[in-house]
Amino acid sequence: MMEVLIPILVMCSIASGLAVLLAVADKYIASYGECKLIINKDTEITVEGGDTLLSYLIDNEIYMPSACGGKGTCGYCKLKVLEGGGTVLPTETPFLTKHDIAQAVRLACQVKVKKDVELGIPDDLLAAQQFKTVIEIIEDLTHDIKRIVFKLIDPEKIEFKAGQYVQFCIPETTEYRAYSVASQPSIADRIELMIRHIPGGLCSGYVHECLEEGDEIFLTGAYGDFYLREESTKDIICVAGGCGMAPIRSIVKHLHEKGSTRKITYFFGARQKRDLFCTEELRAIEKEFPNFKYIPALSEPISEDDWDGEVGLITATMQKHMKHDENQEAYLCGPPPMLEAAVKVLTAKGVSKSDIYYDEF
Amino acid sequence: MALFMIFFATLFTHNIALTYFLGMCPFISVSKNLKTAWGMGVAVVFVMTVTAAINWPIYYKVLVPLKAEFLYYVLFIITIAALVQFVEMVTERYLPALQVTLGVFLPLITVNCAILGVSLFMILRNYSYAQSVVFAFGSGVGWTLAIIAMSGIRTKLMFADIPKGLVGPGITMIIAGIMALAFMGFAGMVGV
Ligand SMILES: Cc1cc2nc3c(=O)[nH]c(=O)nc-3n(C[C@H](O)[C@H](O)[C@H](O)COP(=O)(O)OP(=O)(O)OC[C@H]3O[C@@H](n4cnc5c(N)ncnc54)[C@H](O)[C@@H]3O)c2cc1C
Numbered sequence: 001m002m003e004v005l006i007p008i009l010v011m012c013s014i015a016s017g018l019a020v021l022l023a024v025a026d027k028y029i030a031s032y033g034e035c036k037l038i039i040n041k042d043t044e045i046t047v048e049g050g051d052t053l054l055s056y057l058i059d060n061e062i063y064m065p066s067a068c069g070g071k072g073t074c075g076y077c078k079l080k081v082l083e084g085g086g087t088v089l090p091t092e093t094p095f096l097t098k099h100d101i102a103q104a105v106r107l108a109c110q111v112k113v114k115k116d117v118e119l120g121i122p123d124d125l126l127a128a129q130q131f132k133t134v135i136e137i138i139e140d141l142t143h144d145i146k147r148i149v150f151k152l153i154d155p156e157k158i159e160f161k162a163g164q165y166v167q168f169c170i171p172e173t174t175e176y177r178a179y180s181v182a183s184q185p186s187i188a189d190r191i192e193l194m195i196r197h198i199p200g201g202l203c204s205g206y207v208h209e210c211l212e213e214g215d216e217i218f219l220t221g222a223y224g225d226f227y228l229r230e231e232s233t234k235d236i237i238c239v240a241g242g243c244g245m246a247p248i249r250s251i252v253k254h255l256h257e258k259g260s261t262r263k264i265t266y267f268f269g270a271r272q273k274r275d276l277f278c279t280e281e282l283r284a285i286e287k288e289f290p291n292f293k294y295i296p297a298l299s300e301p302i303s304e305d306d307w308d309g310e311v312g313l314i315t316a317t318m319q320k321h322m323k324h325d326e327n328q329e330a331y332l333c334g335p336p337p338m339l340e341a342a343v344k345v346l347t348a349k350g351v352s353k354s355d356i357y358y359d360e361f
Numbered sequence: 362m363a364l365f366m367i368f369f370a371t372l373f374t375h376n377i378a379l380t381y382f383l384g385m386c387p388f389i390s391v392s393k394n395l396k397t398a399w400g401m402g403v404a405v406v407f408v409m410t411v412t413a414a415i416n417w418p419i420y421y422k423v424l425v426p427l428k429a430e431f432l433y434y435v436l437f438i439i440t441i442a443a444l445v446q447f448v449e450m451v452t453e454r455y456l457p458a459l460q461v462t463l464g465v466f467l468p469l470i471t472v473n474c475a476i477l478g479v480s481l482f483m484i485l486r487n488y489s490y491a492q493s494v495v496f497a498f499g500s501g502v503g504w505t506l507a508i509i510a511m512s513g514i515r516t517k518l519m520f521a522d523i524p525k526g527l528v529g530p531g532i533t534m535i536i537a538g539i540m541a542l543a544f545m546g547f548a549g550m551v552g553v
């Protein structure tokens with residue numbers, strides 16, 4: 001009898017002793033009292049200190065972009081901590097450039113609030129909201145890309161610029177993934193995304209294997225510096241591969257609706273015919289909207305494809321079709337190696353680096 | 362055994378990382394550059410020493426008299442986890458400078474098997490209190506020595522032409538093996 005009871009007692013008393021120690025420490029040592037978060041010198045939020053900046057901001061409905069759920073592995077949650085943030089931590093340095101550090105940029109998920117903190121957050125981030133949505137349509141675009149339509153429930157409308165992205169909150173987790181909006185801004189009560197299945201991917205796997213029409217999903221947004229510069233009058237070159245189609249489609253449909261007088265050439269790179277999508281839609285726009293030209297190119301067409309269009313890397317096709325002209329700006333979206341190669345062609349064709357906008361997927 | 366001999370053994374002949382291959386996850390993942398390797402090393406020395414100093418009395422003053430020695434695995438790991446949390450709160454509040462160097466490493470260390478290993482070895486080898494503390498401190502220093510040597514080598518490797526499949530953890534494991542072979546040269550100088 002005693003042989004059983006004594007170990008249990010020992011175990012429980014030591015464990016509870018430690019638990020009490022931690023609880024007391026948590027109450028008296030890890031509590032920092034009331035701290036103020038001062039945002040852009042005008043908004044003030046009072047919080048009970050001790051937790052990370054990111055969690056307080058999200059609690060207060062400021063939806064900072066964050067893909068990793070605050071683990072310090074995505075580097076999206078950057079903001080300026082002008083005062084009260086302490087020294088830059090080793091977990092942050094991999095994500096901060098020298099320029100960032102000079103500008104007092106920090107990762108919100110790594111900075112703990114221990115006293116009053118002064119923050120600089122860009123206005124468009126402050127405007128980002130969380131949306132409750134219901135899945136309206138799920139359909140296959142290609143063998144590995146699905147188009148998903150979300151109907152906004154609360155709030156019912158979103159404002160964004162063509163080319164920006166939203167974040168998809170993976171249900172039951174604190175993780176988010178970025179997806180560019182594929183619909184145009186004039187459709188304010190719905191959001192369309194195009195999501196490619198990445199083998200082993202958490203979010204894309206969820207979307208492709210578990211998501212069903214009628215499911216409730218939370219999105220946050222809109223975010224991003226990659227959007228159509230409407231004030232410019234320059235001609236537009238768009239280059240995309242794979243899901244890079246999404247933001248470019250938004251830009252093209254927006255320009256079509258506005259009846260823009262700018263000339264738009266859209267180069268889309270794919271491997272085989274089965275990787276092409278939205279072709280009919282874009283061809284239809286081409287017919288109605290003479291300023292727009294769609295040029296897809298296949299890098300490895302197979303004989304069944306029966307392909308009589310452009311063949312080869314998208315950069316070769318760009319070389320062939322682009323004129324040398326400084327009065328052009330470019331929007332690129334796709335995998336990093338493709339972007340790098342495309343930037344080289346663009347600069348060689350006279351496009352200035354400051355007129356090239358891109359999103360790396 | 363003389364304290365100095367224990368200390369010497371933990372550094373060279375019975376290095377916890379290179380002889381017992383304990384604490385391998387941080388050894389592989391945090392050894393990319395010297396600065397973080399040093400931070401991790403200091404944190405390991407600190408936590409190893411403190412946890413051994415607390416686990417020793419728990420074993421000999423509580424578990425042995427009550428004949429509940431078999432609980433030591435579970436209890437040691439609980440004390441290590443609790444202690445690391447406690448130390449984290451204290452440094453964060455009162456020692457911000459130390460927090461910058463140690464802070465991010467402390468939570469990683471809770472699950473480091475080398476820490477538990479040291480507490481278990483001191484019991485298996487029947488060390489006295491003083492011997493245990495020196496053993497734990499030495500093991501920490503030995504681990505730090507190993508990770509710093511490794512990060513030095515990895516810094517040089519940045520310029521080396523490594524086969525694609527071996528970049529990162531692969532080549533690190535091979536180097537760890539070669540370092541262990543080198544450390545075997547010390548074996549036999551001291552018996553434990
Ligand atoms: C601004 C922005 C816009 C984006 N827009 C879109 C979009 O419109 N459509 C879309 O499908 N995706 C888009 N992405 C990518 C998307 O955010 C996710 O990274 C992607 O869906 C993978 O998430 P996951 O959870 O499925 O995979 P994870 O669980 O995050 O990753 C699983 C594995 O896949 C690898 N991996 C992650 N991302 C990629 C990738 N893009 N290509 C190849 N391997 C990868 C990882 O290294 C990891 O090994 C965008 C990303 C950014 C930053």
Ligand code: FES
Binds near residue numbers: 054067071073
């Ligand atoms: S949220 Fe991912 S790094 Fe901060």
